[in-house]
Structures are given as structure tokens and as C-alpha cells.
Amino acid sequence: MNGAPVTHAYQALVVGAGGAGLWAALELARKGVKTAVLTKLYPSRSHTGAAQGGICAALGNHEEDHWEWHMFDTVKGGDYLVDQDAAEVLAKEAIETVIELEHMGLPFNRTPDGKIDQRRFGGHTRNYGEAPVRRSCFAADRTGHMILQTLYQQCIKHGVRFFDEYHVVDLLIEGGLTRGAVAYRIADGELHVFRSAAVLLATGGYGRVYRITSNAHALTGDGMALAYRRGVPLEDMEFFQFHPTGIVGLGILLSEAARGEGGYLRNADGERFMERYAPTLMELAPRDVISRSMYLEIRQGRGIDGGDFVHLDLTHLGREVIDRKLPDITEFVRVYQGIEPITEQVPVQPTAHYAMGGVPTDLHARVVVDERNTVLPGLFAAGECACVSVHGANRLGTNSLIDILVFGRRAGLEMARYVEGNELPDVPLTAHHRVEDELELLRTRRRGENPNVIRAELQSAMFDECGVFRTKKGLQHVARLIEHLKLRYCQARVEDGGKVFNTDLLDAWEVGYLLDCAEATVAGALARTESRGGHFREDYPERDDTNWLKHTLTYQAEGRPFLRSKPVTITRFQPKPRTY
């Protein structure tokens, strides 16, 4: 039975209250646009708050630096799949963005003469690759936490309306126009229809598609899947980053800041093995290079005690540096591993970390739906759920926090322009029926499989066969498994049949998002018969610019993926072999 939903009308809707969503909302509010932020978590619990190491900008507070060098590092780090016009925007606007954060009151660490302190991070270099440069600004190893608190305060100050614990379950797109979104209120299971001319997806990543991940429980690719189901393609999903230093078995992140501050990686023989793979940058090579190198060491029998991990060695840094610059992550090591990092080496292994792909957008965060960059009016995306594409095939550390803020701000400004010229669209009274029926079926089905089993099978297969190393055979296997899991998912049932705080239902619902994101990831990975950045095919180990210097667009039609492609924008830097 479909009842009448509660309806709301706002000029602009922001889905997600991480860094991207909050900065967009702040710009909208400053322009006087009536804005609502819908978020399934309390804003301060968004994953942005877990970011540790830093946010980069070529401030040059310690040594000479330029936005062109930052742009170059981003393009090379992304294995030349980066759209260079976007990387230029990122590197230039990074500087004013960090300074504005400072003016909002963010408590950055300071140099002795009072400037924002900066540290080294992988792939960020001086003079086009010569040597590491200090480009990452930080507040100890709690940078994201500080960003989130600072932006949330600003939003409250400017009167942004928050709908906390509203889980968006569908986008309203009809007649080629965005009309709003449908949200499920977690407290009582009530559906709410939000009419709006402009909707921003800022829902973050989908690392929960992997068994071992640094990503929080809520990172299930919601915005990507919702757009994909409504005919929007997903771009470059085959590029997923594995961060080299996760806590063994748990995946909890030990920030790259540990290596930025001088930490070493050692194999069972005590060797700093990165010497073999990246003689110039060593432990500060990009993450894709280091994660692969770690596995190569392990495969050749040089994992610690014959196991599938290596050591992160901080023992030479000294207590003072560790306590002042890396307090949180070293505490994780003590709590989760029972190890004292000041005197002992820390076992680490790669952990699924970051989605380079996502909902395709132009430089103004407008969602585009084909290879000609045709805009879907009223739909916007920014942050980790979007692909603009500044990270190409592999993101550099500290480039995400700056990406979400630079493009979150651009989204807010563009949405403000858009709503000025566009009326609030009509929404049919039946708009929410489709998703209501699906949710009701899932909630009330009395026989069927537990969706947790489906999620666990998906996560294991993705980690084993669509992780750091990939082959045609493994990918075909996981593609078939996903098809099968999708059928099983249609018959799944949840334990809790109630409406009040039914997190069981929402956990199950999120498995549906993960299946869609996995499907697009594997389809892209199977098609791309080359190795580039975070996508490494053992059967095609070389980069192939002749055939594959292009973005993948994956569409869903009749429940199955199909692929198209679009060209990469190259402005300043021609592709070259990538050595470090």
C-alpha cells in the first residue's frame, strides 16, 4: 500500500555532509539559497572526519613550491589519465582554499615562525619530480576531523537546514530534469519526498565493497549507485586505490604521514625494499607503486615471518616527533596491535582505500552523461563519489581533502547560479512508489537469505580478484558471481520487520548499492586490457596509451553493465613513462 509521503521543497538539496557537501551548503547559504542537507549519518561522523594525514596546497612555507609542480605531480601520479584542465583548477584553487580554512579558524600545526606547517607526502615533488617537497598542511594526524568541525560550525552559523539520519534512497529525475530526491527517515521508517531544482551528490566512496578496507561502515557508494540506476554512467570505476599501510587483518589506516615524517618500509630481511622499485622517492612513491611492491616482496618470500605483510619502521623518528605529529595513528597501533611504535616495528599490509572513479562531472560539478559531456540539468556531484577527473588512475595522498573542498565549493556556486534561473520542478504524487515498494518487499519478506552472507561473499571475491592484482580469469569469475549475487539479493530477507531505527533494513539496502558499484568496477577492469595506476592486469602488465588513454563510462541497462569511453583532456603535460 502506498501512502502519501511527507513532502518538502528546497531550492537546493545537498546529499551528504562530508567536506564536499558541507562546503557546497556553505556557499549556497552565503548566497541566500534555501538549502537542505540530507545525511544518513550525523554530519560530524562523515568519513572526512577520519582523514588523518593532511591537505595539500603549494604554499611553499618551507621551500620553493608552485601550483604547476602540484599539477604536474597530480597528472603523473594519476598515470596520465587525469583531465588536466581539472588538475589545473585543483592545484591553483588549493592555495586559496587552505587559506580560507585557516581564516575560518582551522587549527593547523605551525612552523616556528607561525606559518602553516607542511610535510612530505607520496608523489608530491619539487621541480617536476626532482625530490620530495613539503606540500601537505595538517593538524597533527586529525586534519579531516578539524576540517569537518570547522565547516559544520560555519554551516550552522549561516543557517543551513540539516536533516540528520535521513537516508536518500532514490533520485527524482524525469523528462531529462532533476526534480529532487526521496529519503527514508531512519527514526521511524517514514519516506520523505524533497522537491528541488538542484541536487548535489556528495555521498563519499564505496570502500566497503572490499573485505579489508580503511573505509567506515557507511561507505557503500550510495550516490554512485542511485545515479547509475537512473541512467547516469559511472566513470573509471576500475581504478580503486589500495593504501600501503593498513593494520594487518583489520585494514585500519596508518596514515602516509608516517612515511611523510620519515618512516621506512622493511621486508623480512630488514631491507628498505623500495630502493628496488622507486630509487628516487623510495617510501614516498605513489601508493599504487608501493602497494604492488609490497606484494611483490611478499610473493618472493620476503614477507615478515613468511606472512602477507611487511614492517613500517618509525623507531628512528623519536618520541617527540611521534607525539607531536602522529599521535592518533601511533595510539591505534598500541590499542589494536599491542605494539609500541616508538621502539618496535609495525606490521602493515595494503588496505582498500579510495575510489578514483565515480559520477562524471565537468569543472563546475555538473553531472555529465556521455562522451560529449552533455549535462544532466540540475544534478551535481562532488567529493569522492564524483569523477571530475583530478585523480585519473591513482590519487596522490592529501589530494582528496583538497579535491572535495575545491569542487564542493564550485558545486555550491554553480548550484546557486542554476537555481536562480530555474523554477522548483513538479514532482508526480507517485514519485516515491517504486522505491517504497522495493523497501517494503525487503522489510516484509519472511523467507530468504541473510544479505550479510551476500555482502561477505562479494567483499571477499572483490578483494581476492579485483584488488591490487587482476587477471581476466579472476575478473570473469567475480563478474559471474556478482550476477548471481544480484539474483540472490532479490530474494534476501532482513531479520527486523519493524520501522523504528531499522538499521538491519538499511544495511541490507546498502548491499544493493555495493553490488551495483562492484558490477561497474569489474566491468571496467575486465575491459581495460592494460595496466595503469591502481588498475594492474597481470596478463597485460604494460600501460597502453595507443588503445587505452581514455576514460571508461559504464552504464546500466536492463540490469547489466555496458561500456563506452571518452577522451582524456591533455593540456600541458604529454604522457611519459612513469618512474619515481
Ligand SMILES: Cc1cc2nc3c(=O)[nH]c(=O)nc-3n(C[C@H](O)[C@H](O)[C@H](O)COP(=O)(O)OP(=O)(O)OC[C@H]3O[C@@H](n4cnc5c(N)ncnc54)[C@H](O)[C@@H]3O)c2cc1C
Ligand atoms: C581513514 C581515512 C584517512 C584518510 N586520510 C586522508 C588524508 O589525510 N588526506 C586526504 O586528502 N584524504 C584522506 N582520505 C580520503 C578522504 O578523507 C575522503 O576521500 C573524503 O573525506 C571524502 O569526502 P566526501 O565529502 O566526498 O564524503 P564523506 O566525508 O565520506 O561523507 C559522505 C557523506 O554522505 C552521506 N551519505 C552517504 N550516503 C547517503 C545516503 N544514501 N543518504 C544520505 N546521506 C548519505 C554520509 O552521511 C556523509 O555525511 C582518507 C580516507 C580515510 C578512509
